[in-house]
Amino acid sequence: MIAHTQSLSFQTLDGQPITVEATATKGLPGIVIVGMGNKAVQESVQRVRSALKHSDLPLPPRRYIVNLAPAELPKQGSHYDLAIAVALLAAASLLKTSEIENCFFLGEVSLDGHIRPTNGAAFLLHHLTEDRTRAIVGTGSSAPFTPETQKLYEAPHLRDVYRHLKGVALLDPCIAKPPSIVASDETSFESIIGQEQAKRALLIAIAGHHPILLVGPPGVGKTLLGQAAASLLPPLSPEDFITRLKIGALAQEPETSGRYRSPHPTITPQALIGSPRGIPGQISLAHKGVLFIDEIAEYPANTLEMLRQPIEQKGIWLGAGPSRQFMPADFWLVAACNPCRCGYYGDPEIPCRCTEWQRRRYLNKLSGPLLDRFSIVLILNRPQNGLKSRTKSLRKNQQKELKESVHLAVSRQNNRYNSCNSYNYNASISQLSLRCHSSALDLLERTRVMKHYSQRVYQHFIALARTIADLDGSHEIQVHHMAEALQLRNTLE
Ligand SMILES: [Zn+2]
Structure with missing residues (x-):
């Protein structure tokens, strides 16, 4: 039987789903990974083997082939470990196909079976919009708050993932973080x-x-x-x-x-x-x-x-x-x-x-x-x-x-x-359709003729005056808003 699990490559902003296939064949016991994985992906064999052993889920001694598809896409990172471990369990008939479908797995496993947090949870969210999809990531992964966050589950250990998939003990959903990255509050x-x-x-x-x-x-x-x-x-x-x-x-x-x-x-x-x-x-x-x-x-x-x-x-x-x-x-x-x-x-x-x-x-x-x-x-x-x-x-x-x-x-x-x-x-709007008092425009026009401003600088002044009016709570750009804007550009001599 060939088992399939889902993971995600996050080398681009959109993230790309990766299918992890695993099968058990006759031959010398061992695990072989193919599908353009870098060194971190290849070393996954040692981590996953040890993690499964420490989770009391040893694989029967057979030859396992793991393929990361699409094979032409280079894969980087250690976060494929969890998907590989689950695919191997399914290939060894320890998990059923129905128990692992529609689920993404993201996380690096340690030798004792613990799952490290991933910084790829943000990439997962827009792949979870379909009804039955869900995802399992390491505990502590940073997930921003969206309606899809409730489909993310956090697992501390590989053993907990197995129990969750078997329906024995369910995992907790991820705790979403509010968008709170402040700049630097130390200097005010x-x-x-x-x-x-x-x-x-x-x-x-x-x-x-x-x-x-x-x-x-x-x-x-x-x-x-x-x-x-x-x-x-x-x-x-x-x-x-x-x-x-x-x-x-x-x-x-x-x-x-x-x-x-x-x-x-x-x-x-x-x-x-x-x-x-x-x-x-x-x-x-x-x-x-x-x-x-x-x-x-x-x-x-x-x-x-x-x-x-x-x-x-x-x-x-x-x-x-x-x-x-x-x-x-x-x-x-x-x-x-x-x-x-x-x-x-x-x-x-x-x-x-x-x-x-x-x-x-x-x-x-x-x-x-x-x-x-x-x-x-x-x-x-x-x-x-x-x-x-x-x-x-x-x-x-x-x-x-x-x-x-x-x-x-x-x-x-x-x-x-x-x-x-x-x-x-205001600064990023190229075509400002603004309410501007005629005296403010007159002032700008007179200054432009006097100081030979370029078209770009002329636009800057309109946008600046608009912001000053916004700070003032005024719908219309008044002459004193324009006068202040015109003073904000000193000449370097
Ligand atoms: Zn000097």
Whole structure:
């Protein structure tokens, strides 16, 4: 007899069902696995054999052939162990076909029969939509909450899986996790003294997802501001939570690593945008979070150029041929840099040591199309020390208030753009059909003629003014909203 069980390959975002076939034949006793498995799959033989023995389910001494189908698809990972173990039990007639059908098995077994948690549970959920399908995974696997989560069962040990399939002792359904990945709550706006203008700009930027560039001397708090902004992110929608879990699993990173990503200037292009083998890069790990590019002028020009496409498309195509897939990367871009190479140009206390030529060369790295991507460009100055204690005591509930304003502004945008599964922000809407007071448009038009703004920058101002109006609770963009928006783009000279 040939036994069949179901497992899942999660090398792409959709996940692909894998059928594990097993049969017992005459010949020298042993287990052979075929079907393009990597080393981890081949080593499964030793783990499964020992686990079955320790679960008091020893296989009769025969020759077992295990096939992972479709055979042309390379399989990676140790999570096929459980499906292989169950298929072997059925091939040895210890389980009946009716007892194992319509069930997915995902989990690595240890030598004593315990099942390790898998990070592939998120991939399983949309394969469980049919009525009778269910799945068994290791205890502690992270499963997001969807209607299908109740079809996931957690098993601590291989023995428990056997008893569940036999109907002797049933397993408990998985405990679903709410979408709760917070960014970094350690740094809040309350811990930053002064810099009220920068905080206001960041609030507008995060409420409408506008890319922002902070320029200022060292020690002005650029990194701290970036981290604090991440703490204001609105909670994830269930859909986005699942996508983030999958991206984390593909990159083999724990989901607890947060929604704030800050790569180093020496990062390789593959580590930043993703590898052709389908492994997500930092931009995808920052999906629905913050990508903080510190010292942006220190990055090689070609690395920065690679960011342009994902910013436009909210993702990146990875790989080639049949394995080509779209990796989401809808991040909020926050970047920071010094005003010059030494860092002190324009500082009232410390003189700048750069020549005019050096300074221009440094800023030229940012010029042109990349700079145009930033809706907000803000030049920061060192905060005044005298106001320290007073400012702090005055703004005690600042963090809570800011969080509420962001959430309100985001829900206004969602209502306007009718988005149900994911958030839609003013910055990502290309054709803004907006109610705008004629005086606000007049002001924008006059400034455009005076300062020769590009079409892209012109659009930025409309989107920024819309976000400011959203924060204000106004249906129409008023002239004072536009006036504030026009001040959010300092020129780098
Ligand atoms: Zn300098």
